[in-house]
Amino acid sequence: MGPVKQRIASEDYVTINVGPSHPAMHGTLRAIAYVSGETVLGTDLEIGYLHRGVEKLGENLTYHQFIPITDRLNYCSAIANNVAYEMAVEKLMGVEVPVKAQLIRIIMTELSRIADHIVLVGILGVDLGAFTPFFYLFIQREEIYEIFEWYNGARLTNTFGRIGGVESDLPEDFETRWHELKKGLEKAIDETDKLLTHNRIWMDRTIGVTPISAEDALSWGFTGPCLRACGVKRDLRKDEPYSLYSQFDFDVPTGKHGDVFDRYMIRMIEMQESMKIIDQAFDLYKQLGPNEPLMAKVPKIIKPPEGEVYHAIESPNGELGFYIKSDGTDKPYRIKIRPPCYMIFQAFDELIQGEMISDLIACLSSLNIIAGELDR
């Protein structure tokens, strides 16, 4: 018996098992919903279907060998995971990354943030029955993946960067390509906005659905767009500025009610803010000469000094942190990943209580639960 089933006093309910392989569940998640009529009394959650022992693997691989494993956490924005891990190791070693490499990292991370948000908005639409915006957005996502492919040959699992910098410079005519992409992106976001935001059906399905208060969200450990939707202005890019983010001018959007609509709206605005950041970063990049270094001076075999570190960055989903303990050898002694959606998914039962069964999928979709980083 799950913990929620014990809580439900009434005998008058039907158990509906959603998942672990269900077309509307995002990855292998299992929610056991107790339903009375169409109202959800509670859900028991079961996770771990995609557990691959990433942390155990990390203890048996060298520091560089672990980078491809981080791709497989949040596979919608693999670059953000790569960068988060590399920055944690660099912090442990005390390495200063060259400016050019940092700018390339920022450009690529923001592109992957846009791609991640596109997945969320597109799939949220599909889950609620709006199929058209999915196509408008996913064409642009394809363009972003073309740029990734052009950069280092991989589309989803990029294995971007190395410890101490990045492996190669941006392709030569990145500028023309980016301007083309930007035009298309702006148009697609605008069209999606016109199709969804003020659509009567969309508003009915999203406004006031599964709201959460700021206090509850903080207590549950919410971060990222889901926390900002509750009205808490917290973004690690602004609050604990890492890399060069303190030099850029961008806004952090916040919502009010923490419902599905606010989570959707935050993502729509953040895509535009990300484009602003890429423009500014590319302006800085253009001022640098072609022979600027891309890698800091790091030894071929990475052996950080004994010690431990926790470093977190703002990934598209929220705070993505890596705790690394080193014992002075070439393999990490312990790696702990703090994925953002792990803490968010815990609150799912509290969010969904008293809502309709059809809102279960809307809520799940808007939280952006990725099984790869949830189960590790």
Added chain:
Amino acid sequence: MALKDSVSRLLQNDLIALEESAGCIFAEVPKDKIVSCLSSLRDELGFNFLSDIVGVDNSALYEAKAKKAKKKKDKEGEENETPEPERPALPRFEVIYLLLNPDTNERLQVRIRVPEDDLKVQSITSLWKGANWPERECFDMFGIRFEGHPYLRRLLMWDEFPAHPLRKDYPLEGMGEERHLIYEPEGEGHWT
């Protein structure tokens, strides 16, 4: 640093060690005082956000250190006859609570050490709702029991799994465990 001072002033005698590693501050407190320490940090210093709970098994680290020390001793051997005084062995496990102050953006890591013969730690689910799954995962991976947890069951591995996989004595290849799915329509076993 101001944070270090205020932490040591607040915890006073409960503070065992306060160290800095790569820019992160780690405070060590006694195992049985973890709830009171964390609640005073939360209420008085504003660390009201729990990022995560990390379990660490230090057994391999201690072994490697002992080996190194022995090698060094053997090398010096006869020349140096005065043996170093033996320090009491540190407990095998540690649990680290990653805290954050959202107003000042300061981070603090609170560490407790858990000996192998007494794997009980007070649960902090009463302080943060979000401590629920991290504690379950820590139990799953290391076998540390959190007392007062509302539902301490395995989180990522299946319920019948016999070992704690992130312990250092558990092999990477696994030990050949197989999961047999037993379907019990309304039984005592798995969730129905």
